[in-house]
Amino acid sequence: MTDTPKRNPTRRDVMKTTGKVAVASALASLAVPHVHAGENNTIQIALVGCGGRGTGAAEDALSSKSGPTKLVAMADVFPNRLKDSHETLKRAKNKQVEVPDNRKFIDFDAYKQAMDCLRPGDVVILTTPPAFRWVHFTYAIQKGLNVFMEKPITVDGPSTRRMLKLGEEAKKRNLKVGVGLMCRHCPARGELFKKIKDGMIGDLTLLRAYRQHNPVAFFASQPKPNGISELLYQIQRFHSFLWASGGCFSDFYIHNIDECCWMKDAWPVEARAAGGRHYRENSIDQNFDVYSVEYTFGDGTKLLLEGRCMNGCDQQFASLAHGTKGSAVISSNSHWPSSCRLLKNQHASTSKKYTKDIIWKCGPENANPYRVEWDHLLEAIRQDKPYNEVERGAQASLVTAMGRMAAHTGQVVSYDQALNSDQEFAPELDKLKMDSPAPLLAGSDGKYPVPQPGRKKHEY
Numbered sequence: 001m002t003d004t005p006k007r008n009p010t011r012r013d014v015m016k017t018t019g020k021v022a023v024a025s026a027l028a029s030l031a032v033p034h035v036h037a038g039e040n041n042t043i044q045i046a047l048v049g050c051g052g053r054g055t056g057a058a059e060d061a062l063s064s065k066s067g068p069t070k071l072v073a074m075a076d077v078f079p080n081r082l083k084d085s086h087e088t089l090k091r092a093k094n095k096q097v098e099v100p101d102n103r104k105f106i107d108f109d110a111y112k113q114a115m116d117c118l119r120p121g122d123v124v125i126l127t128t129p130p131a132f133r134w135v136h137f138t139y140a141i142q143k144g145l146n147v148f149m150e151k152p153i154t155v156d157g158p159s160t161r162r163m164l165k166l167g168e169e170a171k172k173r174n175l176k177v178g179v180g181l182m183c184r185h186c187p188a189r190g191e192l193f194k195k196i197k198d199g200m201i202g203d204l205t206l207l208r209a210y211r212q213h214n215p216v217a218f219f220a221s222q223p224k225p226n227g228i229s230e231l232l233y234q235i236q237r238f239h240s241f242l243w244a245s246g247g248c249f250s251d252f253y254i255h256n257i258d259e260c261c262w263m264k265d266a267w268p269v270e271a272r273a274a275g276g277r278h279y280r281e282n283s284i285d286q287n288f289d290v291y292s293v294e295y296t297f298g299d300g301t302k303l304l305l306e307g308r309c310m311n312g313c314d315q316q317f318a319s320l321a322h323g324t325k326g327s328a329v330i331s332s333n334s335h336w337p338s339s340c341r342l343l344k345n346q347h348a349s350t351s352k353k354y355t356k357d358i359i360w361k362c363g364p365e366n367a368n369p370y371r372v373e374w375d376h377l378l379e380a381i382r383q384d385k386p387y388n389e390v391e392r393g394a395q396a397s398l399v400t401a402m403g404r405m406a407a408h409t410g411q412v413v414s415y416d417q418a419l420n421s422d423q424e425f426a427p428e429l430d431k432l433k434m435d436s437p438a439p440l441l442a443g444s445d446g447k448y449p450v451p452q453p454g455r456k457k458h459e460y
Contacts, residue, residue, distance in 0.1 A: 043378065044122040046073040046114040048136055050085035053150050054127030057180070058085075060370050061125065061148070062093040066378035070096050073103040073117035075110035076128075077235060077434075082106065108432045111136045120144030123381070129238035130155055130245050130397075134162045135430045141170050146381050148374070150180040152254050152397035153390070155246035157421030160398045167390025174384075178377040179393030182369040183259045183335055185376060188362035192328060192340040195360060196263055200342055202324030204264055204301055209256035210316040212308040219248045219309045220283045223446040231438040240285030241448070242459060243425035243439045248287045249404035250397065253307050256319045257295075257403070258396040259330050260303050263321050267399050268295035268303060270414040273407035277450065278310065284447045286460065293403040305403060320348040326359065337365035408460075410453030423458050 047058045062069050071089060076082040082104055089097045105113040111132075115124050126136045126149040133153045140147050147170070154160040170177050183189055196204065218239035224230060238244035238251075245251045261267055275288035289310050295303035306316075319330035327348030332339040341361035347354040380387030402418040405411075426439035442448055449460035 042068045042070050043381065044070055044072045044118050046075070046118050046122070046124045047071060047085070048075045048111045048114055048124060048126050049128035049132075049150075050074055050076040050078075050082045051127065053180075054125060055085040055088050056370070057125050057127055057148060057150065058089055059092050060374045061123070061378075062089070062096045063371060064374040064378050065371075066375050066382060068096075069123075069378070070098055072098055073105070073114040074099050075105040075114035077106065077108060077110070077232065079106050108434060108436075112139055115139060115143050115145060118143065118145055121146065121381070123148060123377075126150065129235055130250070131159070131238075131243055131426050132429055134159055134166060137163070137166050137170075138430075141166060141173060141175065144173065144175065146176040146377070148178045148180070148377060149393070151393060152246055152250045152400060153179055153393045154397040154401070155242070155244075155250055156401060156424055157398070157419050158424035158427065160394050160401075160419060163390060163394045163397075167388060167394065170390065171386075171388045176377060176380045176387040177390050178373055178387070179389040180373070181255065181258050181389070181393060181396060182373045183255055183331070183338075184262060184389075184392075185373040186336065186338055186365075186369040187367050187372070188338045188340045188365050189259060189262070189330065191362060192330065192338075192342070193263055193265075195342060196321065196323070196328060197265070199325075200360070201321070201326035201328055204321055204323050206301065206322040207260040207264060207303040208320045208322075209253070209260050209303065209305045210307075210318050211253055211256055212306060212313065213315045213317060214311050215309045217248075217251075219252075219285070219287060220280075221285045222282055223284050224442070229435075229438075230442065231432070231436055232434075234438050234440065237285075240287065241440060242286050246397075246401055246404060247285075248309060249291055249307065249407070250400050252309075253291070253305060253403070254396055254400040255335055256331070257303070257305060257400050259319050260321070261396070261399065263328070263330055264297060264301065264303070266297050266299075267395055267415065268402070269298050270412055271295050271399075271403045271406040272412045273403055274410075274453075275407035284442070286448055286450050288407060288451070291403070291407050293407060295399070295403060316350065318350050322346055322348060336369055338362065339365075405459060408451035408453060409457055411457065 047054050074082050123146045124140050130152050154163050218237040221237045221240040224233045234241045239248050273293040275291040278289050291307040293305040317334050318332050321328040327343045327346050329341045329348050332350045342359050343357040344359050347357050402413050406413040451459050
């Protein structure tokens with residue numbers, strides 16, 4: 001931590017060269033050199049997106065060992081979510097939550113009002129549905145703000161290309177950006193990665209990832225009830241709609257995919273997949289119930305992903321790796337603790353009956369990666385160290401979407417095809433207002449298009 005932080009440019013200084021022009025022009029006109037925390041050493045935070053993830057991220061930020069931090073503004077499109085989030089955070093971190101009513105904003109442009117409450121060098125948390133990430137990130141860069149954004153950060157090729165460019169802009173402005181792939185900040189997984197790279201289980205030949213459980217969150221949705229617009233209903237239940245979140249595939253499976261790619265130290269070059277819907281009755285969401293994806297890396301190594309959201313089935317939530325000399329458990333039950341270990345044979349699994357085969361296992365996992373990622377981001381801000389996770393976050397989001405695209409179209413999809421795809425689910429989200437039509441409209445039966453592998457080359 002620096003004892004005497006450099007003076008920040010004021011909002012007035014920054015905004016002298018920015019106007020209400022197109023994003024590219026605004027970014028080009030912005031200059032925010034050497035961004036630091038304010039003179040009082042407290043980093044102020046604004047929360048944009050006050051659901052469960054946003055509330056959790058804000059509490060993690062306020063709990064960081066790299067404090068002091070203070071929440072000063074909040075934004076959402078749902079008043080009840082903002083209210084509940086504020087009450088939760090006040091109970092947990094009362095002295096660090098200073099958000100009076102005039103800094104609580106409700107609307108589609110509320111993100112701007114919340115960010116306007118910050119100084120250059122402060123932090124905005126972006127935890128709305130992923131489709132809005134590029135819109136809010138663009139404004140954060142204009143304001144000279146450091147950013148924490150939840151995963152996934154893109155849902156299709158065009159938004160990925162846009163986010164990659166924005167990430168480079170943020171890097172040029174010396175802004176620090178964290179992406180919520182917290183498994184990358186897990187000390188146990190970091191130690192496992194080093195041991196795999198050192199050859200303890202030989203060359204990796206296969207990776208496996210499983211997320212199979214009962215339906216959770218907004219995986220499925222019934223027809224829209226009265227009293228809420230179609231737009232707000234889709235945003236409220238964002239896991240059900242591809243434009244808002246990339247569906248359950250992008251939102252649920254990205255961590256397992258990303259941690260496997262980390263251990264392989266590469267991104268897959270193509271994906272082939274299958275999936276389907278079962279027992280759906282009156283559900284109007286766009287998700288498949290089951291997904292089976294074969295990712296292929298450049299050297300031919302495979303990553304097999306099995307996803308399922310169905311009641312009454314066997315459940316597994318793990319990532320595993322196999323090498324020429326042994327195998328590894330990357331994670332064994334949800335995301336944390338990981339219970340990382342190496343085995344002398346191919347018995348990597350969540351079963352305890354192979355304990356005698358373990359050649360290494362991680363120690364006690366006291367460091368919560370959800371908190372550690374905030375320690376790393378805030379340390380980088382205070383020490384003015386390079387810190388930008390956008391490229392990796394965008395690549396992880398694209399690789400995840402690549403598997404979903406393969407399942408939904410029934411085609412083999414390459415990394416380059418996914419990146420250069422011209423299908424953008426919702427290209428003008430920066431223009432949405434409360435009375436705007438939804439990016440996706442229901443048919444006369446109240447249902448939405450679902451993927452039709454083999455029949456449609458696009459996802460809907």
